[in-house]
Amino acid sequence: MIASVLAGIIFILMFVLIILDKFERHLVTLVCGAATLVLVFGVAMHSGRAVMETLNLKSIFTLGFWYETSAAEEEAAGVNWATILFLAGMMVMVEGMARAGFFRWLCMTIAKAVHYKVMSIFLTFMVMSFVLAMFIDSITVILFLAAVTVELAQLLKFDPVPMILSEIFCANLGGSATMSGDPPNIIIGTSLKYTFTDFITNTGLMAVLSLVVIVIYFYFCFRKELAHADGIDSAEAARLSPKDAIKSRRDFIVSTVIFLAAVVMLITHAQTGLSVAFIGAFIALVTLIAAGRDAVEILKRVDYKTLLFFIGLFLVVGGLEETGLLEMFASVIGRISGGNMVVMVAIIIWGSAICSAFVDNIPFAATMIPVIRTLAAATGADLSILAWTLAMGTDIGGSATPIGASANVVGTSIAAREGHPISWKRYLKSAVPATVIVVLISMVCIYLRYL
Amino acid sequence: MDKQLMISLGREFGSGGHVIAEKLADNYGIALYDKNILRELAAEKDVGEKNLRRYDERPKNPLLSRTVRGFTNSPEENIARMQFDFIRERADAGESFVIVGRCAESVLRGRSHLITIFVMGDMDQKILRTMETENLSEEEAKKRVEQVSRQRKAYHNHYCKEKWGDARNYDLTINSSRLGIEGTTCVLMDYIDARRAADNWE
Numbered sequence: 001m002i003a004s005v006l007a008g009i010i011f012i013l014m015f016v017l018i019i020l021d022k023f024e025r026h027l028v029t030l031v032c033g034a035a036t037l038v039l040v041f042g043v044a045m046h047s048g049r050a051v052m053e054t055l056n057l058k059s060i061f062t063l064g065f066w067y068e069t070s071a072a073e074e075e076a077a078g079v080n081w082a083t084i085l086f087l088a089g090m091m092v093m094v095e096g097m098a099r100a101g102f103f104r105w106l107c108m109t110i111a112k113a114v115h116y117k118v119m120s121i122f123l124t125f126m127v128m129s130f131v132l133a134m135f136i137d138s139i140t141v142i143l144f145l146a147a148v149t150v151e152l153a154q155l156l157k158f159d160p161v162p163m164i165l166s167e168i169f170c171a172n173l174g175g176s177a178t179m180s181g182d183p184p185n186i187i188i189g190t191s192l193k194y195t196f197t198d199f200i201t202n203t204g205l206m207a208v209l210s211l212v213v214i215v216i217y218f219y220f221c222f223r224k225e226l227a228h229a230d231g232i233d234s235a236e237a238a239r240l241s242p243k244d245a246i247k248s249r250r251d252f253i254v255s256t257v258i259f260l261a262a263v264v265m266l267i268t269h270a271q272t273g274l275s276v277a278f279i280g281a282f283i284a285l286v287t288l289i290a291a292g293r294d295a296v297e298i299l300k301r302v303d304y305k306t307l308l309f310f311i312g313l314f315l316v317v318g319g320l321e322e323t324g325l326l327e328m329f330a331s332v333i334g335r336i337s338g339g340n341m342v343v344m345v346a347i348i349i350w351g352s353a354i355c356s357a358f359v360d361n362i363p364f365a366a367t368m369i370p371v372i373r374t375l376a377a378a379t380g381a382d383l384s385i386l387a388w389t390l391a392m393g394t395d396i397g398g399s400a401t402p403i404g405a406s407a408n409v410v411g412t413s414i415a416a417r418e419g420h421p422i423s424w425k426r427y428l429k430s431a432v433p434a435t436v437i438v439v440l441i442s443m444v445c446i447y448l449r450y451l
Numbered sequence: 452m453d454k455q456l457m458i459s460l461g462r463e464f465g466s467g468g469h470v471i472a473e474k475l476a477d478n479y480g481i482a483l484y485d486k487n488i489l490r491e492l493a494a495e496k497d498v499g500e501k502n503l504r505r506y507d508e509r510p511k512n513p514l515l516s517r518t519v520r521g522f523t524n525s526p527e528e529n530i531a532r533m534q535f536d537f538i539r540e541r542a543d544a545g546e547s548f549v550i551v552g553r554c555a556e557s558v559l560r561g562r563s564h565l566i567t568i569f570v571m572g573d574m575d576q577k578i579l580r581t582m583e584t585e586n587l588s589e590e591e592a593k594k595r596v597e598q599v600s601r602q603r604k605a606y607h608n609h610y611c612k613e614k615w616g617d618a619r620n621y622d623l624t625i626n627s628s629r630l631g632i633e634g635t636t637c638v639l640m641d642y643i644d645a646r647r648a649a650d651n652w653e
Contacts, residue, residue: 020513139520154497303520360517402524403517413522413529419498421506421526424515 029312036319054318089280103144133174158229162222176395184365352393459555465577510605
């Protein structure tokens with residue numbers, strides 16, 4: 001009992017501190033994670049086993065961590081090292097790509113291909129944002145896309161805010177399509193042992209369908225604001241060469257090949273048996289070897305704070321899991337829904353969407369995974385349906401507010417730094433209806449396809 | 452006048468700090484930076500100034516803000532950081548100026564040609580002055596003085612380790628209600644001249 005109360009208090013404290021944004025969030029989760037190990041497992045439970053299981057270090061040294069031979073692998077609990085290793089690997093790869101100028105080149109190539117016509121840029125950048133975010137973290141996608149959008153806005157004399165807002169939304173939507181797109185999906189996939197193909201054939205289809213509707217929605221939302229943009233004369237267009245974005249031709253080719261290899265490995269990992277942890281480690285290693293002397297520089301730029309944030313977070317959630325608090329929460333959802341799958345899906349998708357709109361969706365998803373696992377075991381519900389519901393709810397809900405997902409924060413920040421501050425009101429005006437539309441589409445898809 | 456001179460002047464609302472800053476800038480023939488920084492930034496980025504001004508010297512709302520890898524969604528914080536960068540750039544360029552508010556004493560801390568001042572005032576004097584300048588009733592003026600001062604304090608203390616208006620944070624803290632605007636300006640000029648004449652003004 002004391003252990004449960006302590007775990008609950010630490011968890012709530014962690015959430016409050018993350019929301020208050022007074023301290024860096026990795027420090028918050030690490031301190032709370034350490035408190036879970038010492039106070040919950042040590043002082044209250046006197047359980048060395050709980051500490052070891054939550055730290056989950058031994059999992060790294062098993063074959064199944066690197067090579068998944070069958071679906072009978074034990075579901076992971078505690079620190080999800082596969083997620084951390086995969087994220088670290090992708091961060092290294094993305095750093096390599098950014099250094100080579102890949103993202104800027106891609107943006108400028110597409111802008112040139114549509115002859116710098118604002119409405120065409122608007123539509124193609126939304127699709128590009130979606131597609132890139134399927135494989136690369138949405139922060140990086142928006143970091144480059146928003147910067148190029150502002151640059152083009154200055155050149156073509158249009159307000160970049162509508163374009164940035166729609167790019168952010170599409171990046172979050174693209175992230176929901178695959179296992180590697182959004183951190184909640186990586187955690188869901190690695191924890192519940194789903195593959196890239198599982199995601200693309202389930203959340204992916206919902207995301208693509210939603211994209212079609214959302215592109216039309218944003219077009220009607222912003223067409224008047226973008227209609228007054230200037231054109232560009234042929235001399236100016238000729239001056240802008242996408243090739244200028246490439247800093248080193250060799251690095252560009254190498255990073256593009258590595259990226260394509262990562263995509264192929266992810267798409268085929270259900271067939272090859274290679275785990276996402278292996279793919280992450282392999283991609284990182286190849287990027288570092290190819291970078292040669294620049295490897296140290298790439299490693300320095302990796303976002304270690306996010307990786308530490310994940311480790312602390314998994315420890316705190318491990319505390320809730322070990323003390324049975326999440327089982328209690330699952331039984332509450334089970335009771336409210338009366339075991340009815342239609343109600344359960346509605347609660348999970350809307351509950352996660354609303355929560356993710358206001359709190360970081362990563363800790364939310366990490367907390368909810370044991371909940372849906374318990375719920376499925378207790379009610380006999382299909383775990384995969386609950387997993388897709390949770391993924392869509394958390395991934396899409398985060399799009400609703402400026403603080404719901406990391407890409408939103410980065411995109412609005414880049415806009416503000418370039419003289420286009422975006423208020424909550426302006427953000428919500430277009431993002432809330434879009435979020436509601438996509439959550440509704442996802443819910444209907446789940447009902448029609450699975451129930 | 453060939454050596455750089457940077458005067459940072461913090462002020463309580465209604466204390467006349469801004470007028471004093473104008474007089475100092477005028478006397479030394481140097482630029483005055485206040486909300487006009489936003490005009491320069493808007494021109495530089497080819498955007499409207501009005502949209503930036505809404506967030507000038509305002510504290511961010513911690514519940515509505517989040518930071519990711521050094522990026523924040525808070526317009527207030529982004530505008531503040533843009534202004535801090537602007538102040539640093541001007542200082543690095545060797546320019547002389549008077550800067551009003553904007554955490555300048557903290558942003559420029561450690562620079563050798565910097566004089567930091569904080570102007571305060573008695574509440575009744577601040578209310579009187581606000582009634583005159585903003586054409587408000589006594590009650591409205593009191594409310595405004597309290598509200599803006601609270602806002603400036605929250606803004607300053609969010610970005611700076613040192614507290615707003617704390618005498619330890621400034622070279623000189625002065626109450627403008629004692630000598631009036633003119634008298635206070637004269638005292639400040641004497642102090643600035645004395646500092647510049649001192650051997651260590653290098």
